[in-house]
Amino acid sequence: MNFRRMLGATGAALLIASGLTVAASTEALAMPNFQMPFACGFTATAATFSGHSPANSVDFQKDGITGVSVRASAGGTVTRSEDEPTGTSYGRWIEVDHGGGWRTRYAHLSVRGVSVGATVTQGQELGKAGATGNVSGPHLHFEENLNGATQRAVLNGVAVPYYAHTSFTSKNNCGGGGGNPYTAGEVCGSGYTEIDRHSLGNGSIVLMYNSGSGKNCVTTLKGVSLGTASAVSATLQVEGGSVIKDSGSFAYYAGPVTASAASKCVKWGGSVGSTTWTSAYSHCG
Structure with a gap:
């Protein structure tokens, strides 16, 4: 078991762009x-x-x-x-x-x-x-x-x-939108870029790719029961190969599951609790 899955993380950052003026108008406040x-x-x-x-x-x-x-x-x-x-x-x-x-x-x-x-x-x-x-x-x-x-x-x-x-x-919906303190980038590591994501409602399955190594990475980020070990899985299958799976009771995420997939289609998926999803072969090449 990856020890990082059992740890929490807190903190917040407020980014204020230099040169921006905050007006008192209704429109500005509603942005x-x-x-x-x-x-x-x-x-x-x-x-x-x-x-x-x-x-x-x-x-x-x-x-x-x-x-x-x-x-x-x-x-x-x-x-x-x-x-x-x-x-x-x-x-x-x-x-x-x-x-x-x-x-x-x-x-x-x-x-x-x-x-x-x-x-x-x-x-x-x-x-x-x-x-x-x-x-x-x-x-x-x-x-x-x-x-x-x-x-x-x-x-x-x-x-x-x-x-x-x-x-x-992009910082759009990082952490799966469920308060998970981890991002897919932290799980998969340096060099990976998110190329697709599927929401389970109680978590998110994330597909990433490293153009330098030609590897895909899949992680499933929980959106419920955070900090408490519960069933979660992540799967990856390169076309022509066998399914690679990480499954168990984890506090925050399953994975990373990685495989070399340059110029090949992949099937990716995962589960949180009883909710399961698997893609068709996609992201070819």
Whole structure:
């Protein structure tokens, strides 16, 4: 048993971006704590341009971004889910209303995964990144809009620099959203980036990849009975290979389960208590 699973962790940090002014207006006070629109641990370049349309929007860029899971920056209600013709503006895109006049937009998606009227939670998958619409290459176009006007983006309390190309790492729903003191990055270790996540309701199964070693890693983070040993498991199977599994009574998580999977499809899954989920073969190559 990994001793880390039996230990707790406490602490909080308040990130305040330099140069930001907190206004007394209702709109400013209602601004959600917007997160980077990707899974916890995912790193990409936030590119901002003079003359970008609309002004103050952000293009998230990264090699191989096509097919990467796009997540809700904050909770809300889906107000637009569009599939515009090839070569037209946003292509496939989603808009989410967060209340208080605030809305976010996610454009050039390869896949839309939610419909108008759906209620989404922070970190929930909205679709997959791509290159639909009027683009020169794959990226995610992102906007934080207040009463219809695109604002300079703030991610987890940190202002995105204008005009620049700045690396950001997502803190969106880290810890599985259930108060778990551990993140998938801590469990799998240095060099791994989260590429997918499945919520069990009572925890989250996280799939990570290390581009340097070509290895995948799976961990299941509990969201219930934290600090108390209870049934949890994590599984990983590389196509053509056998299932690798870590299963037992653990206080915080199962795993890490790792395997070399460069240029191969993987099947990943896990369980918390009696709730179990396993993917089809996916993330090939």
